[in-house]
Amino acid sequence: MIMHNAELERISASLAQAGSAEEVFGTLVGSRDEQLEAAKRLFRQMAKAVHPDLFQERSDFDQAGAAFKKLVYFWEQAQTRIEHGTYGTAISTEEFVPFSMRTKKSHYAVERLLARGDISALYIAASLLDGAPIKCLLKIPVRPEDNDLLSNEARILTHLHVSQDYPGLHHFVSQLVDSFAYQEQASGILRQINILSYLDGFYSLKEVRQVYPQGVDPRHMAWIWRRLLVALGFAHSNNVIHGAVLPTHVLIHPRLHGVILIDWSYAVLAPSASGESISAISRDYRDWYPAEVFVREVPLPGLDIAMAARCMIDLLGGDYYTRAMPDSVPWQIQSHLKGCTLPNPRQRPQDARVLLADFDALIQRLWGGRTFQEFSMP
Amino acid sequence: MGSSSWSTDAYEEAARMRRAAGTSSFAYSSAARASGTWTIHPALNPYGVKFRESRDSETHPRSNAISVLFDETGSMGHIPHVFQEKLGDLMHVLLNRGYIQDPQILFGAFGDATCDHIALQVGQFESGVEMDENLRNIILEGGGGGTAHESYELALYFIARHTSIDCWEKRGRKGYLFLTGDEMAYPFVQQQQVEKHLGDPLRENIPLRQIITEVQRRYHLFFIFPRNASHGHDERIHNFWRDLLGQNFLFLDDERAVSETIALTIGLTEEAINLAEGAQDLSDAGASRDAIAAATSALQTYASARSVVTATGSALPGVLQEAPDKPKTERL
Numbered sequence: 110m111i112m113h114n115a116e117l118e119r120i121s122a123s124l125a126q127a128g129s130a131e132e133v134f135g136t137l138v139g140s141r142d143e144q145l146e147a148a149k150r151l152f153r154q155m156a157k158a159v160h161p162d163l164f165q166e167r168s169d170f171d172q173a174g175a176a177f178k179k180l181v182y183f184w185e186q187a188q189t190r191i192e193h194g195t196y197g198t199a200i201s202t203e204e205f206v207p208f209s210m211r212t213k214k215s216h217y218a219v220e221r222l223l224a225r226g227d228i229s230a231l232y233i234a235a236s237l238l239d240g241a242p243i244k245c246l247l248k249i250p251v252r253p254e255d256n257d258l259l260s261n262e263a264r265i266l267t268h269l270h271v272s273q274d275y276p277g278l279h280h281f282v283s284q285l286v287d288s289f290a291y292q293e294q295a296s297g298i299l300r301q302i303n304i305l306s307y308l309d310g311f312y313s314l315k316e317v318r319q320v321y322p323q324g325v326d327p328r329h330m331a332w333i334w335r336r337l338l339v340a341l342g343f344a345h346s347n348n349v350i351h352g353a354v355l356p357t358h359v360l361i362h363p364r365l366h367g368v369i370l371i372d373w374s375y376a377v378l379a380p381s382a383s384g385e386s387i388s389a390i391s392r393d394y395r396d397w398y399p400a401e402v403f404v405r406e407v408p409l410p411g412l413d414i415a416m417a418a419r420c421m422i423d424l425l426g427g428d429y430y431t432r433a434m435p436d437s438v439p440w441q442i443q444s445h446l447k448g449c450t451l452p453n454p455r456q457r458p459q460d461a462r463v464l465l466a467d468f469d470a471l472i473q474r475l476w477g478g479r480t481f482q483e484f485s486m487p
Numbered sequence: 488m489g490s491s492s493w494s495t496d497a498y499e500e501a502a503r504m505r506r507a508a509g510t511s512s513f514a515y516s517s518a519a520r521a522s523g524t525w526t527i528h529p530a531l532n533p534y535g536v537k538f539r540e541s542r543d544s545e546t547h548p549r550s551n552a553i554s555v556l557f558d559e560t561g562s563m564g565h566i567p568h569v570f571q572e573k574l575g576d577l578m579h580v581l582l583n584r585g586y587i588q589d590p591q592i593l594f595g596a597f598g599d600a601t602c603d604h605i606a607l608q609v610g611q612f613e614s615g616v617e618m619d620e621n622l623r624n625i626i627l628e629g630g631g632g633g634t635a636h637e638s639y640e641l642a643l644y645f646i647a648r649h650t651s652i653d654c655w656e657k658r659g660r661k662g663y664l665f666l667t668g669d670e671m672a673y674p675f676v677q678q679q680q681v682e683k684h685l686g687d688p689l690r691e692n693i694p695l696r697q698i699i700t701e702v703q704r705r706y707h708l709f710f711i712f713p714r715n716a717s718h719g720h721d722e723r724i725h726n727f728w729r730d731l732l733g734q735n736f737l738f739l740d741d742e743r744a745v746s747e748t749i750a751l752t753i754g755l756t757e758e759a760i761n762l763a764e765g766a767q768d769l770s771d772a773g774a775s776r777d778a779i780a781a782a783t784s785a786l787q788t789y790a791s792a793r794s795v796v797t798a799t800g801s802a803l804p805g806v807l808q809e810a811p812d813k814p815k816t817e818r819l
Contacts, residue, residue: 205804212798222804227815230807251807252814253659257704290797297549297588299659300803384696388704392817405819 116158117169121176130187131197133180140487144191152184186221194316195224209234210247210302212289217304219247226357227391228255228374233307238286244307245286250300256290258374258389259301263288265349265373266303272347281340283371308369312486314356314420320486324426327438328482331472333361334421335465336368341417342461344370345410348379352387352408354416355394356423363484380407387412397429401454411449411457414464418449441471516571516626525604528624531595533609535686538651539593541612541662547589551662552612552652553581554706555749556595556642558668560603560631562717567596567627569742570667575619577746584768586754589614593650594622600638600680601673603630607641607684612652631670635718639672640695641680647701649685655705663756664706665749667739669716671727699731707756708732711748711785713739734789741781747774748782755790758797762790 127133134151137144164173190196209218217234224231232247266285287304353375360369377385386405399415419429427434434443451457458464541552559567581590591612600606605628610621654660675692702708710728729736754760769779
C-alpha cells in the first residue's frame, strides 16, 4: 500500500508538470503502430498505478482521480499526434491554449495545432455547418505579409465552388467553409484566415514517399495519377492553374483511393486574359518548378501537368529533377511521364482530360483491365 | 521617414514664414514655370530611389501608409492646383476623425512619360509638415500628349516596387493608394521609361494588369476621377478604370472635396464608420454641404459593394508570433 502511494505521488507530480503527451510518454520510435503500442504500454503501467478504484475510501482518492484524468487526456493527445505523424515534432511540444473565433457566419472552437505548412499554421477546430457539427481546418498565415496568398486561395476556391461541374468533382479539391480577416485587438495585426473542411485519413505524397523510400508500385502510382488528372482537368476547365502541384499538396486516402489537390494559394485565374502569373513559390521545392515560372510567363495548364508528373516520378522512386526512374517502372509509363515534363512548355500536353484518356489506353495495353489495388500506409 | 509629428502649429508657423519671406505657397512650381527649367525638386525625384518607406516609430507605433498621386497634365485643367492646395488638409481630416491610426502620407504627381519633361514626382511617407512641403514642391508641368493616355502605370510601378511599408510587413494591413486623373493608363510599364526615370534595369515591359495586381497585394488601390476635368464625361475612360478596379473606381464631383473623399474612403474601408456617420463627421468638421454631398455620392457604390468580413479578438497562439527566420515562400 505504501508503495502504491509513493508511485501515485511520483506519477501525479510528473503529470502536473507535463505540458504535452511527449513529456509523459517520451520519445517513441518505429512505425505508427509501433509507436502506438509503446505508448499504450506506458499508459497501462501508469493507469494501473493511479486508477481511482485502487484508492477508494482513502484520503488520496481525489489525488488519484485528478492524476488519472490527466493521464487519459495526455494518452488521447498522444494517440491523435501519433496518428497524424506529429508526435515528437517541435510544434506539438509547444503548449497549446485552446481559443475560439466568431465570424458573421459561424463560431470556431480551435482544439489543437495540426501542422505547420509553407505559409500557415493549421489548426483543427469544431464548428457547426447548417446546424450540424463539423470538424474543420483553420489555416492561419504565420507571417501577416502572406495574407494575400490566403485571400487568393479563398478567391480561387470560391470560383471553383460556383462552377457547373463542382457538385460532381468537389471532393478532388479543398473545400472552403469560410474566409475572413481576423484582427488581434492588442497588436493591430490582421490575418486572413481560411477555414477548410477537415480531411481525415489522408496522407501527403511526401509522407507516402517517406514510408516507401524505394518508391511505390507503378499500379499504385496509376490510380493516383488518374485522379490527379481529374482534379487538374476540373481546375483547368474552369480557367484555374494551380501553380504548386507538389508532394506536400497532393493528398491521398490509401484505402478509399481518394486524391485531393490542396493549397490553392499560388493559383492563377484566367491568366491569358488577366495577365496573372505565378508570383510566389514554395522555397523548399524551388527546383521542382519548371523554368517558365521564373521568367513569369503566362502559365499554361501544362505547368500543372509537368509538376504533377514530377510528383509521380518521385513517387515511383525516381529523381524528379533528372526524371530518371527505376528499371522496374515499365518504359511506357516512363515515357508518358517524361513527355509531360518536357522543358518547353509548348511541347507538353495541355489537356489533362485528353491525357487521362491516353493514359487509360496505355495501361489497358500494359496491364489489361483495371483492377482495384489495395494500398496501405503504416 | 515619417518621424516628425504633424501639428497645426508647425504648419501655421511654416506658412507664416513663407508669407514673411514673400514666397507663394507653390514657389517651386511657379519658379519652374516662369524660368522654363523643368527640374524636379530633389526631394521628389524618384530616380535611383530604392524605397520610400513608411515605418513605425516611437511616436507612430502603428503607422499606416497612404499614398496619393495625381495626374498633373493639361487635360486636368486647374484641378492639380486645387489638389495641391486642398490635399494639405488630408492629414488633419484623418487625424481629427480618427479613421485610421498613425497615418503617414506620401504625395506625388505624374505626367506623360512619352513626352513630358517630368514624368513622375514622389515625396516621402511623412507624418508631419514635410508632406506639405512635398506637395508644394510638386511641379505642375501641365503637359501631356493628347492621346487620352498618361503614365499611370509608371506611378503604379513605383508604388509596387519602390515602397516598403510596415503596416503590411509587420501587421498584414494594406496601405492605401489613391490615383487621380482623367485619362487611361498605357497598356505596359515601358522598360526604357523605367530605366530613364527611375534607373531600374528591367528585363521586359510589364503588362498594366500585372503591375496593378502587384500593387493590390499590399495596397487598397482606388482611382478617383474628377468629373470637371477635360475627359470628365468620357465613358470610354470610365469603363477602362472600372474594368480594372471595379467598385474602387470613384467619381469626384467637386475637386475641392478631394481630401474628404479620400478620408471617407479610408474610414469606410477600415470599418471605422458607415457612410451616414462619415457624412455627419464631415458636417461636424465644418465641411460645406456641397463638399459632403460630393464626397458621399462618390462613395455610394463602393460603400454598398464592399464586404470586408473581419473578426476581432485576442492575440493568437505563440506559433504565430515567431515567424520562421526564412520565409518558406519565395516571391518572384
